[in-house]
Amino acid sequence: MDLNEDWSPSDDEIHGGENDVNIRGHSFDLNQLPVEEAGANVHNASGNQHINDSATNQEEQRTNAQATNQGPTHHRHQQVRLNSEDKFNVLIFLLKYHEGDYIKRGAIKAAMEHFNLKRKCVSSVWNEAKKQKQALGKYKPCTNYHLAGRKRITVPVGDITKLGIGERSCIRDVATNLNISKSTVGRMIKRGDIKAHTNAIKPPLTEANKLARLKWILGLIMGSSPWKMSRYFPMYDFVHIDEKWFKLTKKSHRYYIAKNEKGVHRTGSANSHGPKFKFTAACAKPRYNDQGECYFDGRIGIFPFTTQEAAKRKSKNREKGTLISKPIAKVTKEVTRRMLIDQIVPAIKAKWPNDGTSRTIYIQQDNARAHITQDDPEWQEVHMQDGFSFILVQQPPNSPDLNILDLGFFKSIQSLQEKKWPQMLMTYLSM
Incomplete structure (x- = not known):
């Protein structure tokens, strides 16, 4: 018997002495090692020492896990956030088991296993769909997922254009004059809110030159x-x-040099x-x-x-x-x-x-x-x-x-x- 699967005692199942617990007709002493039906601790006829089968089984499981390069399996649902598309897919899955105003028994569990979600998450999608159907007649899988997380720092365009050309020659100057961090300026550049610009001197064109x-x-x-x-x-x-x-x-x-390499020593007159x-x-x-x-x-x-x-x-x-x-x-x-x-x-x-x-x-x-x-x-x-x-x-x-x-x-x-x-x-x- 596997205690990890059947260990769910209720008030009416617990009885006996201080350390005796009866579960589904089986009696166990929690102060001693668990004894399996086939005999986990067996003493042979020749008087040899006891063999701990539970320890042996654990060692075999550890060896098998190392052989297959796989760790122990944990049946835990990760905390996920569902967007509108995910909610709609869960609802379509549940509608396959739909009968009248209810869904068939086992549909919630099947959706949990299929989408790797918790029961509460799947049930909330179904309950939300039923409420919207009663009120509006159609399902709108709206979500506040886009509102989660830290709010974006926005800088008005006018604050940037008010700065002089010399006051925004590098990211550090822009961040200092706008009173924001350099990482915020970097994200603004990545989004395209601001961009680098090279200003070259153009030749002067007179009216005669244009003609x-x-x-x-x-x-x-x-x-x-x-x-x-x-x-x-x-x-x-x-x-x-x-x-x-x-x-x-x-x-x-x-140029780039190796870790222990020395740079080239160059000498010469002035650059001009x-x-x-x-x-x-x-x-x-x-x-x-x-x-x-x-x-x-x-x-x-x-x-x-x-x-x-x-x-x-x-x-x-x-x-x-x-x-x-x-x-x-x-x-x-x-x-x-x-x-x-x-x-x-x-x-x-x-x-x-x-x-x-x-x-x-x-x-x-x-x-x-x-x-x-x-x-x-x-x-x-x-x-x-x-x-x-x-x-x-x-x-x-x-x-x-x-x-x-x-x-x-x-x-x-x-x-x-x-x-x-x-x-x-x-x-x-x-x-």
């Missing part, structure tokens, strides 16, 4: 009349060029006097065939403003007389002219695809003083050669967004260069 931008855009629309101008030129015959200063290294680098070099980049629009395969990536090249000089003395890095590259101190109109004629134009001719398209190429550049124009005498002598016709065009002033290099190409190159950590100019040029 020039409008004329530039209208000049790129295909069509001979206003009612036919509905498409832009594909700009496959445009090459964008621009200059960019690259620093050999930046003042501060952030560090080594930097100027490059000219040229790129065009990529081209794809009918299968979607790229047969021209548009990358013409990157050309540094450097000169070759012989080393005047021997060092650990080179021998005397070795040609070394040095940056040009000042980029003038003559330097850009030679760069354009001697390097950029030959690179375009070598890499331009021969797919039968037009060979009239527009080289777009900004309005820097060192740039030459289409009317330059030396340029007029070389702008038409080998079937190519090169035309220099100036983009509208104060409009870096009209050049793909300024839009993001230079930023990507700078990021890749910082990952390589070049220590010398020759290493920088070979990247």
Whole structure:
């Protein structure tokens, strides 16, 4: 007999002595070990010691639980909160056992086992449904589940907009000025109540600049009349060029090191006097065939403003007389002219695809003083050669967004260069 299942004595079942209890016709002495029907404590004929079968059974159960990697089973209902959908599912289950105004015997217990709920919880769903049916004629499984828990801290939008730009530059400043915690500000960001914003300085546009931008855009629309101008030129015959200063290294680098690793010791002059070099980049629009395969990536090249000089003395890095590259101190109109004629134009001719398209190429550049124009005498002598016709065009002033290099190409190159950590100019040029 299992006492854990049958131990439910009532007042009329308890009788006998102080320690004798009669349950369903069986008598037990609580001061002694329980004796099972088959004989838990058995004394053999040879006088051996008693064997505690209850302890043996417990040991076997513990061994079986360890073998199956399962702990003891506890038939306890966890405290749960039912939302509207859960209540509706419980009611649908109970309606299967519905007869008139009552449900069949055992329906509550079946719902308890099916949904792992307590009897009180299942009964409250059924009683609530009966009351609503008598009052309204239909069941509304409303719940206050969404009202449970700590109430959300709300901050009026006006309190945030009243703060100055400098008073909300970080989460700590926002939390301090709004008199709330930083975790509350973090939850507001996660919900989308507030968001981070980066404010960049835009180039100043005068009325003349705006008019020039409008004329530039209208000049790129295909069509001979206003009612036919509905498409832009594909700009496959445009090459964008621009200059960019690259620093050999930046003042501060952030990287991850091992637990016992030491950071790299770097020395150098002031950040404003560090080594930097100027490059000219040229790129065009990529081209794809009918299968979607790229047969021209548009990358013409990157050309540094450097000169070759012989080393005047021997060092650990080179021998005397070795040609070394040095940056040009000042980029003038003559330097850009030679760069354009001697390097950029030959690179375009070598890499331009021969797919039968037009060979009239527009080289777009900004309005820097060192740039030459289409009317330059030396340029007029070389702008038409080998079937190519090169035309220099100036983009509208104060409009870096009209050049793909300024839009993001230079930023990507700078990021890749910082990952390589070049220590010398020759290493920088070979990247």
